[in-house]
Amino acid sequence: MSVHLYVRSSFSLLDSTIRINDLVHKAKQYGYRSLALTDHNVMHGAPVFLRACAKEGIHPVFGLEADCMYHDEIVPFLLLAKDNIGFSNLMKLSSAIASGTGHCTAEQLIESCRHCFLIVFSEGGWFDSAMISENREEVTRRLTIMKEELPPFDVALSYMDAALWKARNSMVKRICSALSIRTCALNLIYYLDEEDSESYRIMRGIGQGRTIKDQSLPLITGRSFLPQQAMEALYESDDLARTDEIADQCRADMELEKTGLPVFDTPQGVSSAQYLTQLCIAGLKKRMNGNVPEQYIKRLKYELDVIVEMHFEDYFLIVYDFIRYARKQSIYVGPGRGSAAGSLVSYTLGITQIDPLKYGLLFERFLNPERISMPDIDTDFPDDRRQEVIDYVYRKYGSEHIANIVTFGTLGAKQVIRDVGRVLDIDKRDIDMLARMIPNTQKITLSEALRQNARLAQVVNAERRYQKLFRIAQKLEGLPRHTSLHAAGIVMSRLPLQQVVPVMQVEEGMATVQYTMEHLESRGLIKMDFLGLRNLTI
Known part of the structure; x- marks a missing residue:
């Protein structure tokens, strides 16, 4: 048996034609028990990969191909998470790369190797040129330096279907044996079937702005997803067995600590539940001009009990706070839309301007204790002042706790x-x-x-x-063709975001989470929509 430990998906934007669901299905067809996903510097695909593997009964191995500034060169390294601590380290490393210069430092790489396997590329790695020129002394020198400077690592042997590379790999393997460095089989996979090499070439041309007449856009073959029999025909048994050994020790399952909303800073140290109740009672009296009917008292108590039981009191306080800020700044706020209009709590806090009892609106359409779901209050602002409210929230809760949500142009x-x-x-x-x-x-x-x-x-x-x-x-x-930002939504987190999800920098300023909207709720993140409406702009 063997395991493919290196696969780029289409989330390595314009550098792979592989759809994750197709990849995992093909692995199942070929009889693989385990499979790795190792996108280039990013981890957009991790939650999709997890679900696809669960559906097909495949053991997922989570990895990252990370570019590193190593001895004044940009050198790729492969990291595979042994456990969830390792997965968290990959998230932090990807965040550092995707939020900065596009590569990490050697120190960041070494720090991230805790609870991870480190694999050094031969083809495409730090000693690639020495390997191509068959300079045994230089390959030995560089491997010796890496052994002294880096945590324990394996050296990848790739491209074994080419006779010239097979000879080079044989030389590298002998050097590694003399240095007591282990080797493993690593077919680099950018597309599923060999016939896809042409489509992959065109995709790279899209990303690089080149045409097929450009000699720097060659047809790259030998990067397809091979069945086990083909791998056994190309690689030596001990290098294949090592891939199984590595995969068996990779047990990350993405079951990380979930986050929640930031804790609202209440006055005089009262609890969020107490403060919310006080605000609602005061707001209800104001709405009813001091004459509160019994049914309103009962409805308010019921809603508050549900909100506190579901631990959403901070959510309402946060929304109340930024709407109050907007009104103080003379920023128009919409009257409320959607199921939130069925909440008396929202009405008493001034989040909505619609009396739900007067119009027979149901609270359960907004929050139902029998069907656990996140609250969703869409708030409308003038499109030319929406950013002021977001900036207020960003300043109040901090750059590590607020982020945009990534979307993909396709x-x-x-x-x-x-x-x-x-x-x-x-x-x-x-x-x-x-x-x-x-x-x-x-x-x-x-x-x-x-x-x-x-x-x-x-x-x-x-x-x-x-x-x-x-x-x-x-x-x-x-x-996917390029990254973009969700038109209205941002996420807020009690924990620093990089402990919860990988982030990236799409635009200057606020960070962006690397996972798309449908994968955020499972991490405890709640989306808040700040909608900009032109008809509120004066």
């Missing part, structure tokens, strides 16, 4: 035609003509476009270059 139907056509060096007028023929329907696919527009299908079928364009474009369609 290779949609029109976009992928334009991108692939440009790399294939097709005339821009022809690309524009094809793109215009794709219906302006949201989330339409190229297959649907060809079915809906007979003229488009006719034009494509008439020329081989268009057939090639659409064949490659359909393979890349839907893959």
